[in-house]
Amino acid sequence: MNDDIKNRHDFWRGPVQHAIELTAEEKHIDMFGHVNNAWYIAWAMECAWAHSDALGLDFAAYERIGVGCVVRHHDYTYYASAVAGDRVAIGTWIARNDGRMRMIRAIEMRRMNDGTLLVAGETEFVAVSIATGKPARMPAEYARLYAPPEELTS
Template sequence: MGWDRATPFTIDLQVGAEDIDGLGHANNAVYVTWLERCAWRHSQRLGLDLVEYRRLDRAMAVVRHEIDYLAAAYEGDELQLATWIVDWDQRLRMTRHFQLKRPSDNATLLRAQTTFVCIELSTGKPKRMPAEFIEGYGSAIQLPATTQI
């Protein structure tokens, strides 16, 4: 598939009519929703779902998105979105990379990077990652095959 990094976590997406804006392509805000969906599903796969977040009184909250929109997606397009955890300090911060591809022509439509910070749910303040986060997210760290962002 030509992913930027090895062994991505991927989700399949289909562009629906509700995703299309006045310019006739998927609205930029929809891409952010897809990034969140992919990151969340990956976290769930790692055993870190909402139940676990609440039990630990911790969550990974977005503090920064960087998005490069490279090509448009259109209604009916079938897409694949990949994510990798590429950096973390094992205390507060974690970074994910994303790549969105359209398999029909192998086009990369988007590359993005999101920075998360660990927060205490009960206060909303930054708080050190618990051991469960270090174990779960740490198992998914990916070294770059190539650097795109």
């Protein structure tokens, strides 16, 4: 699914670098009868890790390097709801990376059957030392691999 949906430029608003697909299940549904907002954040993080893994930056690599990227802030807008049984496509791309400490990852979620935009937003990540949990300089490898799409083609 990843390459098929990722490369659908008519489907996404942004330059998706990685995509996953999942199905909304009963466990995701809240009292309002739709997917609870907390699940969208969990799904965004699942997609972010899948992208990092695909880049060769899984948690084992973070441990080897001694620096990891952790969430500082989420800023998401919810446009429509998913319900149980909906297939949801989640696309992500690196929107900005200062190459020092801060990276912004964009996320977009769409219902597969009709392309409806469900959620869009950004998550700010900061680099931290695995040993201390304190802010750390982003390794050059991260700046290179976590590059925005326009930097990868230039």
